[in-house]
Amino acid sequence: SNTTGSYNSAYGVHALYLNTTGANNTAIGRYALRQNTTGSYNTAIGSVSLSNNTTGYANTGCGIGSLYTNTEGYNNSAFGNVALYSNTIGIENSAFGTYSLYSNTEGIQNTAYGYQSLYNNVNANNNSAFGYAALRYNISGAQNSAFGTSALSFNTSGGANSAFGEQALFDCTTGNYNTAIGSHAGYTITTGSNNICIGFTSFVPEINGD
Numbered sequence: 001s002n003t004t005g006s007y008n009s010a011y012g013v014h015a016l017y018l019n020t021t022g023a024n025n026t027a028i029g030r031y032a033l034r035q036n037t038t039g040s041y042n043t044a045i046g047s048v049s050l051s052n053n054t055t056g057y058a059n060t061g062c063g064i065g066s067l068y069t070n071t072e073g074y075n076n077s078a079f080g081n082v083a084l085y086s087n088t089i090g091i092e093n094s095a096f097g098t099y100s101l102y103s104n105t106e107g108i109q110n111t112a113y114g115y116q117s118l119y120n121n122v123n124a125n126n127n128s129a130f131g132y133a134a135l136r137y138n139i140s141g142a143q144n145s146a147f148g149t150s151a152l153s154f155n156t157s158g159g160a161n162s163a164f165g166e167q168a169l170f171d172c173t174t175g176n177y178n179t180a181i182g183s184h185a186g187y188t189i190t191t192g193s194n195n196i197c198i199g200f201t202s203f204v205p206e207i208n209g210d
Contacts, residue, residue: 012047029064035071046081063098069105100129114149120156131166148183158193168197 002008002016008025010016014034015027023040027033031051032044041058044050049061052069059076061067066078068085075092078084083095085102092109095101100112102119110127112118116136117129124142129135134146136153143160146152151163154171161178163169168180169189176193180186186197188204195204 015044066095117146 012029015032030047043060045062046064063081065082080098096113099116106123113130117134132149165183169186180197184201
């Protein structure tokens with residue numbers, strides 16, 4: 001279907017199949033960038049990577065099904081099988097690891113490193129997750145930072161939390177403005193806000209606000 005598109009490379013069954021005017025795209029693998037029409041500067045490596053992209057540009061997907069659902073999102077990077085799989089219009093996200101940012105659709109400027117990190121994130125913005133299952137269940141919480149295996153894993157809508165260490169703030173779900181430094185720090189906090197915990201298994205009583 002290519003009409004005026006230039007400097008494109010396609011390797012694999014139906015790779016860049018519907019491209020019309022998109023330029024400087026690279027598609028390697030079955031159905032990679034299959035639906036792309038006018039999107040440019042995209043790189044898709046892996047079966048069905050960026051398969052549904054139409055006008056999105058400057059995206060990089062490396063891994064089977066990476067950025068599979070993306071249509072108009074741009075400046076996204078996904079490395080790992082089904083990383084950023086559900087993204088449609090989200091922009092400027094970075095996902096490294098299988099299932100990282102898997103459920104993200106519209107969220108922007110999120111960074112996830114590690115298996116299932118930020119897996120459930122849908123439309124939240126400006127989260128950073130580093131480690132296996134870090135911020136795993138986050139859906140709409142924004143501006144959270146989680147560093148360590150399962151840090152802030154059960155956060156759903158809490159925002160502006162910082163967790164450093166394995167399972168730090170592990171059970172915090174809707175709390176805001178909490179800081180936990182150390183393995184299992186803040187492990188008793190579920191909905192509390194404005195708490196600071198420093199040290200291995202450090203905790204404070206469940207107090208919301210104040």
